[in-house]
Amino acid sequence: MTDKFAQLHRLEIVQQLAAQTAVFWNNPQQLPATEGLAQVGLTLEDVQDAAARLQRFAPLIAEAFPESRSRGGIIESEVVALPAMQHALMQQGSLAGKLWLKKDSHLPISGSIKARGGIYEVLVLAEKLAVDAGLLSEQDDYRRLLSPECREFFGRYKIAVGSTGNLGLSIGIMGATLGFQVIVHMSADAREWKKQRLRDHQVTVVEHEDDYSVAVEQGRQTAANDPYCFFIDDEHSHTLFLGYAVAGLRLPEQLAALGISVDREHPLYVYLPCGVGGGPGGVAFGLKLAFGDAVHCFFAEPTHSPCMLLGMSTGYHDAISVQDIGLDNQTIADGLAVGRASGFVGRAMQSLIDGCYTLSDQRLADLQLLLHRTENIQLEPSALAGMQGPLWVCSDPTSQLDKATHLVWATGGSMVPDEEMQRYLAMGQAQ
Numbered sequence: 002m003t004d005k006f007a008q009l010h011r012l013e014i015v016q017q018l019a020a021q022t023a024v025f026w027n028n029p030q031q032l033p034a035t036e037g038l039a040q041v042g043l044t045l046e047d048v049q050d051a052a053a054r055l056q057r058f059a060p061l062i063a064e065a066f067p068e069s070r071s072r073g074g075i076i077e078s079e080v081v082a083l084p085a086m087q088h089a090l091m092q093q094g095s096l097a098g099k100l101w102l103k104k105d106s107h108l109p110i111s112g113s114i115k116a117r118g119g120i121y122e123v124l125v126l127a128e129k130l131a132v133d134a135g136l137l138s139e140q141d142d143y144r145r146l147l148s149p150e151c152r153e154f155f156g157r158y159k160i161a162v163g164s165t166g167n168l169g170l171s172i173g174i175m176g177a178t179l180g181f182q183v184i185v186h187m188s189a190d191a192r193e194w195k196k197q198r199l200r201d202h203q204v205t206v207v208e209h210e211d212d213y214s215v216a217v218e219q220g221r222q223t224a225a226n227d228p229y230c231f232f233i234d235d236e237h238s239h240t241l242f243l244g245y246a247v248a249g250l251r252l253p254e255q256l257a258a259l260g261i262s263v264d265r266e267h268p269l270y271v272y273l274p275c276g277v278g279g280g281p282g283g284v285a286f287g288l289k290l291a292f293g294d295a296v297h298c299f300f301a302e303p304t305h306s307p308c309m310l311l312g313m314s315t316g317y318h319d320a321i322s323v324q325d326i327g328l329d330n331q332t333i334a335d336g337l338a339v340g341r342a343s344g345f346v347g348r349a350m351q352s353l354i355d356g357c358y359t360l361s362d363q364r365l366a367d368l369q370l371l372l373h374r375t376e377n378i379q380l381e382p383s384a385l386a387g388m389q390g391p392l393w394v395c396s397d398p399t400s401q402l403d404k405a406t407h408l409v410w411a412t413g414g415s416m417v418p419d420e421e422m423q424r425y426l427a428m429g430q431a432q
C-alpha cells in the first residue's frame with residue numbers, strides 16, 4: 002500500500018480488497034430515492050431529452066444498421082427468464098424470487114452496453130455540429146445526415162476516445178458511419194478482434210502498453226491541441242451517462258409487457274457490472290428515476306479491479322486507484338479492467354446504490370460456462386459479474402425475496418468471435 006493511503010489499511014473492507022477476497026459491501030450512505038436523486042446533478046428532464054434525441058435519430062439508425070430495424074432504429078435489448086440457470090444456481094445457495102437477464106450483450110451495432118452511451122454521445126455531437134452549420138433542423142428526417150454532403154462535412158472533424166475495447170468499438174463504428182475521423186486509444190487489455198473490427202471501419206487504433214487510465218489520458222491529449230478534435234471522456238461525461246440512463250426509463254414498459262410488477266412488495270434487484278462506472282451508474286440513475294425505492298441496484302467488479310467499491314467505501318473516489326492498495330488490475334473481464342473509478346459517477350451514485358461486490362476471475366469463468374450449459378447463452382466474462390449478485394443478496398437470512406425480480410445486466414458478448422468464446426468456456430469449471 003502506498004504511503005499516502007497507509008491509514009486505510011485499518012479499514013476491514015480495504016484489507017479484504019487488498020487480499021483479493023470476494024466481498025459484499027452494503028452502502029451505509031444510501032438515502033431514499035428522492036433524496037439520493039437530488040444529489041446527482043442531473044434530472045428526469047435530462048434523461049427524457051436524451052430519449053427524445055434517440056427517437057429523432059431512430060430512422061437514421063434503422064437505415065444504417067439493418068439489425069436495428071425490428072425495433073425501428075431504437076437501440077434496445079430483450080429481457081429473458083433464466084429458469085435453468087436459476088435452478089443450477091440454487092444448488093449453490095438460496096435464490097428466492099425469479100432470475101432474469103437483460104441482454105445488452107445483444108444490442109445492435111456493437112454488442113455491448115456501450116451501444117447506449119457511446120453511440121449516444123456521437124449522435125449528440127453530430128446533431129449539434131449539423132444544426133450549427135445549418136445542415137439540419139430537429140424537424141428534419143435525420144437520414145439526411147447519411148448523405149455524401151453531410152458525411153463530407155463530418156469528415157472535417159475527429160473524435161478521440163480511450164477504451165478497454167467496447168467503448169472504442171461503439172464510438173468507432175458510429176463515428177465512422179457518419180464520416181467522422183475516429184481515433185481510438187486502446188488499453189493493453191483490449192482484445193485483438195475489437196481492434197481489427199475498428200480498422201475494418203477505417204478507424205485509427207492506437208495501441209498502448211498500459212491500462213485504461215493511460216489510454217484515456219492519451220485520448221484526452223490527442224484532442225487538447227486540435228480544435229477539430231472532440232474527446233469523449235469516459236471518466237467525466239454527463240452525455241454518456243444520460244445515454245445509459247435512457248435504459249432505465251424504458252424498463253417499466255418492458256417488464257410490464259412480461260407481466261412483471263415492480264413495487265415495494267415486488268422489489269426489483271438489478272446487478273450491474275462496473276468498470277469506470279458510467280454504464281452501470283447511468284443505468285442505475287435511470288432505474289431509480291423510474292422505480293424509486295422499489296429498485297435496488299448493485300455494482301459488480303472483479304477482485305483484481307474493484308475501483309468503484311474502493312472509491313466509494315473509502316470516500317476517496319477518483320483520488321485512489323486499485324494499484325494504490327497493491328492490486329494489479331489484471332482480469333479476464335477486459336470491460337471491467339479499470340483501476341480508478343469515475344469521480345463524477347462515484348459521487349453521483351454514493352447515495353443511490355444499495356451496494357457493491359467483487360468476484361474472482363475463476364468465478365466469472367465458471368458462471369460463463371454454467372450459463373452456456375444451462376441456457377445456451379454466450380457472454381463475455383465481464384458480463385457475468387452480475388450473476389453472483391442474487392446469491393449474495395439472498396444469503397442474508399432475514400431477506401424475504403419470494404416476490405423479488407432479480408435482473409442480471411448482461412453487458413456484452415454477442416460479437417465475440419467463436420474461437421475466443423471457446424477459449425473462455427474452456428477456462429470454466431463445471432460445478
Ligand SMILES: *Cc1c(COP(=O)(O)O)cnc(C)c1O
Nearest residue numbers: 167276277278279280336412413
Ligand atoms: C464498459 C463495460 C462495462 C462497464 O461500464 P463502465 O461504464 O466502464 O462502468 C461492463 N461490461 C462490459 C462488457 C463493458 O464493456
